[in-house]
Amino acid sequence: MNGSDSTSTVPGSGAPRRSDATRGAILAAARERFATDGYERATIRAIAKDANIDPSMVMRYYRNKEGLFAAAVAIDLRLPDVSGADRRQDVGRILVEHFLDMWENNEVLTALLRVGVTNRAAADRMQGILRDQLLPVARQVCPDPEQVPARAALLASQLLGLALTRYVLRMPPAVGLARAEIVAWLAPTIQRYLTAPSP
Amino acid sequence: MNGSDSTSTVPGSGAPRRSDATRGAILAAARERFATDGYERATIRAIAKDANIDPSMVMRYYRNKEGLFAAAVAIDLRLPDVSGADRRQDVGRILVEHFLDMWENNEVLTALLRVGVTNRAAADRMQGILRDQLLPVARQVCPDPEQVPARAALLASQLLGLALTRYVLRMPPAVGLARAEIVAWLAPTIQRYLTAPSP
DNA sequence: ATTGTTTGCCAACGACTGTTGACGTCTTCC
DNA sequence: GGAAGACGTCAACAGTCGTTGGCAAACAAT
Numbered sequence: 001m002n003g004s005d006s007t008s009t010v011p012g013s014g015a016p017r018r019s020d021a022t023r024g025a026i027l028a029a030a031r032e033r034f035a036t037d038g039y040e041r042a043t044i045r046a047i048a049k050d051a052n053i054d055p056s057m058v059m060r061y062y063r064n065k066e067g068l069f070a071a072a073v074a075i076d077l078r079l080p081d082v083s084g085a086d087r088r089q090d091v092g093r094i095l096v097e098h099f100l101d102m103w104e105n106n107e108v109l110t111a112l113l114r115v116g117v118t119n120r121a122a123a124d125r126m127q128g129i130l131r132d133q134l135l136p137v138a139r140q141v142c143p144d145p146e147q148v149p150a151r152a153a154l155l156a157s158q159l160l161g162l163a164l165t166r167y168v169l170r171m172p173p174a175v176g177l178a179r180a181e182i183v184a185w186l187a188p189t190i191q192r193y194l195t196a197p198s199p
Numbered sequence: 200m201n202g203s204d205s206t207s208t209v210p211g212s213g214a215p216r217r218s219d220a221t222r223g224a225i226l227a228a229a230r231e232r233f234a235t236d237g238y239e240r241a242t243i244r245a246i247a248k249d250a251n252i253d254p255s256m257v258m259r260y261y262r263n264k265e266g267l268f269a270a271a272v273a274i275d276l277r278l279p280d281v282s283g284a285d286r287r288q289d290v291g292r293i294l295v296e297h298f299l300d301m302w303e304n305n306e307v308l309t310a311l312l313r314v315g316v317t318n319r320a321a322a323d324r325m326q327g328i329l330r331d332q333l334l335p336v337a338r339q340v341c342p343d344p345e346q347v348p349a350r351a352a353l354l355a356s357q358l359l360g361l362a363l364t365r366y367v368l369r370m371p372p373a374v375g376l377a378r379a380e381i382v383a384w385l386a387p388t389i390q391r392y393l394t395a396p397s398p
Numbered sequence: 399a400t401t402g403t404t405t406g407c408c409a410a411c412g413a414c415t416g417t418t419g420a421c422g423t424c425t426t427c428c
Numbered sequence: 429g430g431a432a433g434a435c436g437t438c439a440a441c442a443g444t445c446g447t448t449g450g451c452a453a454a455c456a457a458t
Contacts, residue, residue: 018425019435038317040239044416054437059417116368117316118237123368130370153364153372154384161360165352169315169322171329173352184398185353189388199383217455218405243446253407258447404455415444424435 023061025051030072035111039069039119066121073112073125077102077133083140091141092191096183099159103167110167113160130156141194154193158186222260224250229271234310238268238318265320272311272324276301276332282339290340291390295382298358302366309366312359329355340393353392357385 017023029050033042044065048055062068080098082091103109116122130152138152139145162182165174216222228249232241243264247254261267279297281290302308315321329351337351338344361381364373 017434022435038237038239040237040415041317043414045414055416056418056438057436060435065416114316117313117363118240126368127370130372149372150376150380153370153376156370157360157364157373158357158388159360160363161356161358164316164359164363165356169325171326171352171355173329173348174356177349177352181349185392188391188398189357192387193384199387216404221405239445242444244444254446255408255448256406259405264446399458401458402456404453406451406453408451409449411446411448413445413447416442418439418441420438420440422435422437424433426431426433428429428431 019061022051022053022057026053026058026061026068027072030068031108031111034069034072034115035107036114038117039115039122044068069115069119069122073108073115073122075106075108075112075125075129077129079133079137081140082137088141088195089191091137091194092187092189093183095137095155095159095190096186099163100179100182103163109163113163113168138194143195143197147198151193155190158189158193162186218260221250221252221256225252225257225260225267226271229267230307230310233268233271233314234306236313237316238314238321243267268314268318268321272307272314272321274305274307274311274324274328276328278332278336280339281336287340287394288390290336290393291386291388292382294336294354294358294389295385298362299378299381302362308362312362312367337393342394342396346397350392354389357388357392361385 026047029047030042033047033050036042037046044058045055047068048058058068062071078098080087080094082088082094087094112122112126116126134156135148135152138148138155142148142151162174165171166177225246228246229241232246232249235241236245243257244254246267247257257267261270277297279286279293281287281293286293311321311325315325333355334347334351337347337354341347341350361373364370365376
């Protein structure tokens, strides 16, 4: 089938092992199952079957189901730099477009949201992403540093809400929105949450 | 300990049965478990234990786990009428305040969102609520009838996103927002999604 | 007092879960 | 060559799940 995709094996450290193909297949299958089924219903047996290996291999390479999930779901939002004065007044549009690209090309985001709703560890992971990746962006464009967390939370609420209705719940009217429509409607909202004077 | 609360027994039809207290206890325990644990981890055994009865009673009265969930989670958003010309220009604030009241006093909403993310039947139920309860409100205030579904979807994305970050994921900065802050920030967003000319 | 029905508890079923350990095979190094 | 270890398969464990049927007590109707 394939040999390497954008989110494949080799995190960059350690020598290449003979089992890297298997490890990669497990991770790919795990990501897909977690994304579509959530944590509990994503069975290790089902994941192993998808990866065409024995369930015990999953345990050998990732210790736990927890360990598998932790290894399968690592998220880097790759948020762009918006500190430039010119980009700062477009931060709404830039962020919305970036998020749409991310969500449509990376099933890991769906997996994390689906699992985070019922799994504490995954919810904590999402908090970490908000704190380490979203908050710095808000800091770049917010007028008052003290309001940064609140404004980042508002930002997260709108973006995650869109992802929830469109990519997780798949509500028809949310799925039916064209990309340009979403950007046109949401960009001003995000722009206001981040840069407008507090109301 | 209590005898009757706002969401207790007797849906209004049928003769009162001797087991109504038990049925109510089961439903109350089920709502709490579904709200905090999601569908899979909300065990029938755990629910029965909370209600101080035998697990088999749950099956007798609600047939299935599915049946129990269907009986436990029935949602009426009690959305206010906003057709009046004076209320129409306040629809953003009115809806946000109404949703905050709902979410903070009704654990059933949390249950439905938590379960809907991984359970098809619950997701369909949410679609039904959007269609039957949210869409009519949007129809009352939208300029162009053709845009009603899209605008209702935007409305849902912002309100569900807030509920997700604040009541389900419990992200600290979202939990830390004061009620007045939320209303001040979100009301203009909702107002715009529903009434502004399309961008 | 006797029926029939409702309510409840108990024990158990089959299926499925995460996880473990033993065992054969293939690769690698000396 | 042989030794050491990585890789993979198989069978099984202990536990939990939803669900079922039988049986005793409490009630209702006659």
